[in-house]
Amino acid sequence: MAGVGSACLTVGLLTALYAVGASVYGAITGRRGWVASGRRAIYCLAALCVAAFAILESAFLRSDFSYALVAEGSSTDTPTFYKVTAVWATQDGSLLLWATVLSLFASAVLFLTRHSLRDIAPWATAVLGCVAAFFLLLMVGWENPFDTLAVPPPEGAGLNPLLRHPAMMIHPPMLYTGYVGFSIPFAFAIGALVTRRTGADWIRATRRFALIAWTFLGTGILLGALWSYSELGWGGYWAWDPVENASLMPWLVGTAFLHSIMVQEKRGMLKVWNVTLICATFTLALLGTFLVRSGILDSIHAFGASTIGVQMLVFIACVIALSVGLILARLPDLRSEARLDSLLSREAFFLLNNLVLVGLCLVVLWGTFFPLISEAITGTESSVGPPWFERIVTPLALVLVLLSGVGPVLAWRRVTASALFRLFAAPAAFTAVALVVLLAFTEAAKSVPSLLMFSFVAFVLAVVGQEFWRGTSARRLVTGEAWPQAFSRLFGRNRRRYGGYLVHAGIAVLFLGVAASSAFVDQRDVRLSPGDSIRVGDYDVTYVRATARLGGDDGGTGAPISLGAVLKVHRGDQAFTLHPSRNYYSTSDPSKGAISRFFEGEATSEVDVRWGLRRDLWLAVRPDLVSLEEPIARADREFADSPGRVQAFVISTLARLYRDNPPPAAFRAIVSPLVAWIWIGGAIAILGALIAAWPSPEARLRRVRSLYAARVGRELTRA
Amino acid sequence: MDPSRKRKVRLVVALGAAVCLAAALAYTSFSASSEAASPSELVEGKSYDVTGKVVHDSISRQGDELRFRIRDRDGTESVPVVYTGVVPDPFREGREVIVSGELSRGTLVAERDSLVTKCPSKFTEDKQTS
Numbered sequence: 087m088a089g090v091g092s093a094c095l096t097v098g099l100l101t102a103l104y105a106v107g108a109s110v111y112g113a114i115t116g117r118r119g120w121v122a123s124g125r126r127a128i129y130c131l132a133a134l135c136v137a138a139f140a141i142l143e144s145a146f147l148r149s150d151f152s153y154a155l156v157a158e159g160s161s162t163d164t165p166t167f168y169k170v171t172a173v174w175a176t177q178d179g180s181l182l183l184w185a186t187v188l189s190l191f192a193s194a195v196l197f198l199t200r201h202s203l204r205d206i207a208p209w210a211t212a213v214l215g216c217v218a219a220f221f222l223l224l225m226v227g228w229e230n231p232f233d234t235l236a237v238p239p240p241e242g243a244g245l246n247p248l249l250r251h252p253a254m255m256i257h258p259p260m261l262y263t264g265y266v267g268f269s270i271p272f273a274f275a276i277g278a279l280v281t282r283r284t285g286a287d288w289i290r291a292t293r294r295f296a297l298i299a300w301t302f303l304g305t306g307i308l309l310g311a312l313w314s315y316s317e318l319g320w321g322g323y324w325a326w327d328p329v330e331n332a333s334l335m336p337w338l339v340g341t342a343f344l345h346s347i348m349v350q351e352k353r354g355m356l357k358v359w360n361v362t363l364i365c366a367t368f369t370l371a372l373l374g375t376f377l378v379r380s381g382i383l384d385s386i387h388a389f390g391a392s393t394i395g396v397q398m399l400v401f402i403a404c405v406i407a408l409s410v411g412l413i414l415a416r417l418p419d420l421r422s423e424a425r426l427d428s429l430l431s432r433e434a435f436f437l438l439n440n441l442v443l444v445g446l447c448l449v450v451l452w453g454t455f456f457p458l459i460s461e462a463i464t465g466t467e468s469s470v471g472p473p474w475f476e477r478i479v480t481p482l483a484l485v486l487v488l489l490s491g492v493g494p495v496l497a498w499r500r501v502t503a504s505a506l507f508r509l510f511a512a513p514a515a516f517t518a519v520a521l522v523v524l525l526a527f528t529e530a531a532k533s534v535p536s537l538l539m540f541s542f543v544a545f546v547l548a549v550v551g552q553e554f555w556r557g558t559s560a561r562r563l564v565t566g567e568a569w570p571q572a573f574s575r576l577f578g579r580n581r582r583r584y585g586g587y588l589v590h591a592g593i594a595v596l597f598l599g600v601a602a603s604s605a606f607v608d609q610r611d612v613r614l615s616p617g618d619s620i621r622v623g624d625y626d627v628t629y630v631r632a633t634a635r636l637g638g639d640d641g642g643t644g645a646p647i648s649l650g651a652v653l654k655v656h657r658g659d660q661a662f663t664l665h666p667s668r669n670y671y672s673t674s675d676p677s678k679g680a681i682s683r684f685f686e687g688e689a690t691s692e693v694d695v696r697w698g699l700r701r702d703l704w705l706a707v708r709p710d711l712v713s714l715e716e717p718i719a720r721a722d723r724e725f726a727d728s729p730g731r732v733q734a735f736v737i738s739t740l741a742r743l744y745r746d747n748p749p750p751a752a753f754r755a756i757v758s759p760l761v762a763w764i765w766i767g768g769a770i771a772i773l774g775a776l777i778a779a780w781p782s783p784e785a786r787l788r789r790v791r792s793l794y795a796a797r798v799g800r801e802l803t804r805a
Numbered sequence: 806m807d808p809s810r811k812r813k814v815r816l817v818v819a820l821g822a823a824v825c826l827a828a829a830l831a832y833t834s835f836s837a838s839s840e841a842a843s844p845s846e847l848v849e850g851k852s853y854d855v856t857g858k859v860v861h862d863s864i865s866r867q868g869d870e871l872r873f874r875i876r877d878r879d880g881t882e883s884v885p886v887v888y889t890g891v892v893p894d895p896f897r898e899g900r901e902v903i904v905s906g907e908l909s910r911g912t913l914v915a916e917r918d919s920l921v922t923k924c925p926s927k928f929t930e931d932k933q934t935s
Contacts, residue, residue: 468839469838
């Protein structure tokens with residue numbers, strides 16, 4: 087089957103190249119047949135990629151170790167759930183996923199636009215074909231996921247234990263889908279530039295794809311943060327790690343793009359800016375893919391120092407050169423159709439929000455590449471840490487949240503003073519009340535940025551609430567519907583607008599969680615023996631006893647040994663227990679003894695969190711194996727050649743030894759206020775984005791009618 | 806003021822503001838950054854982000870203190886480290902780590918919680934070495 091998979095990729099590469107050639111030839115000569123053929127080649131490419139992906143996935147499920155990739159990244163004792171995900175934990179597999187998602191997205195958009203955008207679509211097909219061909223070339227030439235081993239090993243190396251978390255199942259595909267999704271508007275922007283059709287057509291055709299890409303990328307980032315918080319054992323959700331930053335940058339610029347295209351749709355302005363933004367977004371998405379694979383920046387995320395860094399860099403350089411060259415050549419066609427009438431207008435505020443978002447992106451870009459920049463300038467490699475990022479990003483984030491409350495309710499062109507009063511009097515009053523309550527009843531004043539953020543969040547929520555209330559009551563007045571019905575139908579009438587409000591509310595709530603949990607976190611690192619207590623936040627935490635489990639950890643990750651602790655927690659009259667533990671995975675390192683290899687492989691923290699709307703209590707444990715060192719060393723000598731059954735018994739005895747007589751263990755306890763609202767806010771924002779992206783019935787009707795009209799027209803010309 | 810002139814003034818002000826902000830960004834990043842070094846380059850009394858590999862059989866624990874040596878990535882010269890705080894999960898002999906601290910009497914006294922383990926560029930094993 088590996089041969090079939092390889093063949094799929096090679097044929098796929100040729101198909102993609104054919105799609106490029108056919109659609110460019112068709113576009114230049116005006117032969118529609120060639121264009122249609124190019125488009126169908128992309129459908130064919132999607133089928134080939136899906137087939138290749140299915141072959142690889144089935145190899146993982148069957149644990150067929152004749153595939154080098156399966157032997158590297160999976161094993162027979164890896165749980166099925168993680169066998170499925172192990173495909174994209176490897177470099178080659180993740181490239182295949184990239185290409186597959188790209189070909190599916192490209193097919194979808196080309197299918198939807200097959201009767202419209204006759205000039206732009208062939209060029210977009212060519213661009214998408216080029217991108218797909220590049221990724222297929224990487225696989226065919228350097229990183230073939232279907233490489234086989236002449237002598238299959240009896241057992242695979244297993245999936246890296248750090249990746250054994252449910253969020254990891256969906257986090258990478260989400261990110262890839264986000265990255266890939268932005269290639270669609272990029273391709274159509276390039277098509278629009280080539281054909282000088284720089285109106286809003288290409289935007290209308292791909293707006294929804296940009297929004298979907300944005301949603302996926304945002305969801306991916308959020309899931310990554312959740313994984314970091316609940317798996318990595320350090321207790322944070324964002325570390326300004328290069329690869330985290332790499333995913334944030336296209337998201338920021340993509341957010342700017344989603345806003346500024348509305349200005350072009352409504353007012354015909356910001357054309358240069360829009361094509362620049364989408365080119366930048368796509369370039370940053372490629373950069374994100376590249377950073378994970380290059381190893382040029384220190385990050386915990388990197389794949390192996392890889393063989394394809396140079397190729398990726400060349401491709402990114404080509405994309406940048408092509409975009410810049412094309413935009414410069416088309417500057418005369420990108421002239422604005424209107425001017426900014428007033429600084430108090432929606433377009434002015436959208437422009438401001440764009441500047442802040444792009445500014446944020448530049449800050450993150452600068453900080454991420456600072457080691458390279460400083461080495462180039464001063465000769466010594468230096469790096470900036472999270473405090474630097476936080477200092478610069480905080481004020482920008484504050485401005486952004488405030489703008490997200492003001493911008494969407496302003497009118498286009500200009501706003502009158504009376505309209506301003508009508509729009510913002512109630513929210514401003516609400517914000518003032520919230521501020522007074524915060525100052526009087528909470529400790530929020532201890533951190534000025536947080537206090538500001540809380541007030542701005544209150545403002546945004548008030549503005550959004552007021553809009554919903556006005557919309558609903560107006561609808562009730564007209565239709566006489568009940569409140570809930572009027573409220574839900576409101577979304578149906580104008581999904582983009584009300585979905586957008588919901589996104590803004592969600593992001594505001596998310597920032598509420600970020601501000602509270604970063605400014606008012608209480609963290610303790612202590613060593614406790616059974617019976618000892620500590621106080622963290624309002625919680626009294628007591629280490630009751632140690633635990634030891636073999637072959638069945640709570641998370642279902644397939645860890646052979648899991649050592650942990652039972653802690654009793656009191657807060658007022660509330661009492662509960664938490665069970666953090668640490669999983670030990672065996673290593674196949676031959677220098678380790680037969681028994682010690684089970685203790686000295688990878689180990690991961692299995693954090694236990696008491697989730698709460700007001701605060702989380704987060705506990706991680708790090709058992710001290712000092713007392714076991716001597717018995718393990720003895721067991722290594724005595725049971726080196728014993729049968730597996732005996733060794734298993736020895737290990738269970740050792741684990742029992744730890745459980746019954748535990749030395750002091752290291753604990754990290756964190757009380758993090760309102761951190762749950764990060765996930766809740768994120769979920770609200772995702773919901774809002776889905777509502778905004780969902781096709782409305784009227785639009786579908788319009789599309790059907792226009793398709794019908796087009797068909798009638800075609801038949802008339804034929805007749 | 807006529808509109809075209811007004812636009813020019815606006816543009817100059819905007820560009821000026823952008824340049825100032827960029828300069829501030831560059832300045833703060835250079836002053837906030839810490840120098841990266843490998844164990845053989847350390848000078849007494851200065852603080853660094855030291856990158857190196859954990860020397861085999863050098864890890865020991867005394868109470869809350871973790872002691873180990875790190876050596877140059879491609880070399881043998883090593884320096885002892887005294888560290889307190891949280892040890893990341895992937896910390897192992899032979900792994901690459903980054904630790905911030907100051908060299909004092911031949912020992913790197915690390916800042917609390919500053920130890921970062923580079924998953925040796927590894928979600929998958931390094932292609933060239935395996």
